[in-house]
Amino acid sequence: MTANLIALDWGTTSLRGYLMDAAGSILERREGGLGIMKVENGAFEAALDQFCGDWLTAHPQARLIASGMIGSKQGWREAPYCPCPAGAADLATHTIRVPLTGGRHLTIMPGVSCVDAASGVPDVMRGEETQVFGALPATGSHVAVLPGTHSKWVWVEDGAIVAFASFMTGEVYAALTAHTLLGRLMKLDAPHDAAAFARGVAYGLEAPQALLNRMFSARTLGLFGQLAGEALPSYLSGLLIGSEIGGARAMRPTDAHPLLLGSADLTARYASAFGVAGIAVAAGPTDSAATGMARVMQAAPRTAN
Amino acid sequence: MTANLIALDWGTTSLRGYLMDAAGSILERREGGLGIMKVENGAFEAALDQFCGDWLTAHPQARLIASGMIGSKQGWREAPYCPCPAGAADLATHTIRVPLTGGRHLTIMPGVSCVDAASGVPDVMRGEETQVFGALPATGSHVAVLPGTHSKWVWVEDGAIVAFASFMTGEVYAALTAHTLLGRLMKLDAPHDAAAFARGVAYGLEAPQALLNRMFSARTLGLFGQLAGEALPSYLSGLLIGSEIGGARAMRPTDAHPLLLGSADLTARYASAFGVAGIAVAAGPTDSAATGMARVMQAAPRTAN
Numbered sequence: 310m311t312a313n314l315i316a317l318d319w320g321t322t323s324l325r326g327y328l329m330d331a332a333g334s335i336l337e338r339r340e341g342g343l344g345i346m347k348v349e350n351g352a353f354e355a356a357l358d359q360f361c362g363d364w365l366t367a368h369p370q371a372r373l374i375a376s377g378m379i380g381s382k383q384g385w386r387e388a389p390y391c392p393c394p395a396g397a398a399d400l401a402t403h404t405i406r407v408p409l410t411g412g413r414h415l416t417i418m419p420g421v422s423c424v425d426a427a428s429g430v431p432d433v434m435r436g437e438e439t440q441v442f443g444a445l446p447a448t449g450s451h452v453a454v455l456p457g458t459h460s461k462w463v464w465v466e467d468g469a470i471v472a473f474a475s476f477m478t479g480e481v482y483a484a485l486t487a488h489t490l491l492g493r494l495m496k497l498d499a500p501h502d503a504a505a506f507a508r509g510v511a512y513g514l515e516a517p518q519a520l521l522n523r524m525f526s527a528r529t530l531g532l533f534g535q536l537a538g539e540a541l542p543s544y545l546s547g548l549l550i551g552s553e554i555g556g557a558r559a560m561r562p563t564d565a566h567p568l569l570l571g572s573a574d575l576t577a578r579y580a581s582a583f584g585v586a587g588i589a590v591a592a593g594p595t596d597s598a599a600t601g602m603a604r605v606m607q608a609a610p611r612t613a614n
Numbered sequence: 615m616t617a618n619l620i621a622l623d624w625g626t627t628s629l630r631g632y633l634m635d636a637a638g639s640i641l642e643r644r645e646g647g648l649g650i651m652k653v654e655n656g657a658f659e660a661a662l663d664q665f666c667g668d669w670l671t672a673h674p675q676a677r678l679i680a681s682g683m684i685g686s687k688q689g690w691r692e693a694p695y696c697p698c699p700a701g702a703a704d705l706a707t708h709t710i711r712v713p714l715t716g717g718r719h720l721t722i723m724p725g726v727s728c729v730d731a732a733s734g735v736p737d738v739m740r741g742e743e744t745q746v747f748g749a750l751p752a753t754g755s756h757v758a759v760l761p762g763t764h765s766k767w768v769w770v771e772d773g774a775i776v777a778f779a780s781f782m783t784g785e786v787y788a789a790l791t792a793h794t795l796l797g798r799l800m801k802l803d804a805p806h807d808a809a810a811f812a813r814g815v816a817y818g819l820e821a822p823q824a825l826l827n828r829m830f831s832a833r834t835l836g837l838f839g840q841l842a843g844e845a846l847p848s849y850l851s852g853l854l855i856g857s858e859i860g861g862a863r864a865m866r867p868t869d870a871h872p873l874l875l876g877s878a879d880l881t882a883r884y885a886s887a888f889g890v891a892g893i894a895v896a897a898g899p900t901d902s903a904a905t906g907m908a909r910v911m912q913a914a915p916r917t918a919n
Binding site: 515 | 732733734735736737738764779780781782783785786788789790792793794795796817820821822823824825826827828829830831834835837838840854857858860861862864865
């Protein structure tokens, strides 16, 4: 098979590469630590050569596309946000092309923005939209959940992202455990405690509007000996994820089963939280970022390789 | 007038002393940095002498009482929590007496605990209950709000604390600004911005259940140039306080006007947030900790001085 696309999922801390054929099948994949924070002095082309110079040489006709923070202000070049509603063709229109030495180009995907109509408050994502396009069918109503430092809930209608919301769940967990009183009683290196996690999920789900109060239970349950230090991190994680699910479900009520996209450990944790909430979920396909880039590239005009 | 009570509001970082007469009037007050964290090797009696040895010498008949973290595990001696409902007589019953050199005693106030009936989750406070007893009348339905690192909402019926809830608002604000992405765009030393604060309060109040999402607006409003770095700290503070008020009001709906107890700057900030919510508040009396200790001392049996 002939490779005709090199797709790069290029984030803050990691870089994943996919060599793909015309049918969108993955011929080869690789992963490295060359996230944009590791690239010094803007030497992105050198980083690209280092990461996949062999692919570039072996497949001179292959087009190149990248998605994620590589298109941010801190990345190679800024690709402005594509506003919602955003379908594959809209994203393709908002891609930018960076010329490379030797006459090739790198297409960089835009992020996506949306604005809450009532408050005028914007939200942004960069990279997650590509996974959503790779994972979701082009018709019907869907919601994708991408857990992480900043979890994203993405609502899709007939192949277009109509709204999304960021939840700072992962980063808040890290800040609370490392920099507040809640961390004091915790054994942070303890293995995941499924029962404590489920208890936290239920408590968070029950009253997400009282999160600033309910999180204090991660101290008092320890003080009163109801949860051991080993169980408290899982409990707090569950409480925050339960609050996220409760808050997000109230935003845009839907009967659609959430599709979970992300690393195996985080999606498993979220799947178990959705289970506590009585909400059935589906697991997304792997390599959805690569599939998403291939779809957008098909929608993009082919001006040059 | 003869001093017959030395009352100490002895917290983690500060120590306030009040010399009082039999009518509960304050004859003298002083304040120092001798919080329990500053007292080394458990040398609390030496700290007491250093802080108010002159009072002890001049008023040998005066009784001594202390409230706050001095009664915690990290303090002089642990005074167990008094469970809710807790009136002045209940608190008096739960005081402990620490013998001092020379035959006097120091009475230490207990903290107060409550347990959420549905979930079994406990909550605790230590020191705030004393201010509440000093500030609230002995009859009627009241709610007191004590803003701080861990804000307390305290519901009182006919002079007894029937329930309370801690909100980690202040500590979460500190952790988010210092240890998450939200701090990046902020000018943390900027003066208070009342308009940005009010906007944050309104946004937090509107959907406290989506706090993990809404807090992300403290980044995106900066990214999109809608709020300057100088305005973002006030905005986030408002958003968290708005979420606290929204969540707390849903816990125990009441028509009572909240009574605000605390430092002038914090109670002013909360009063303006309650104003955005359309909720009238009353300002509590100053020195309510001293008044509260005098009230509990009146309810305590006088076994010795």
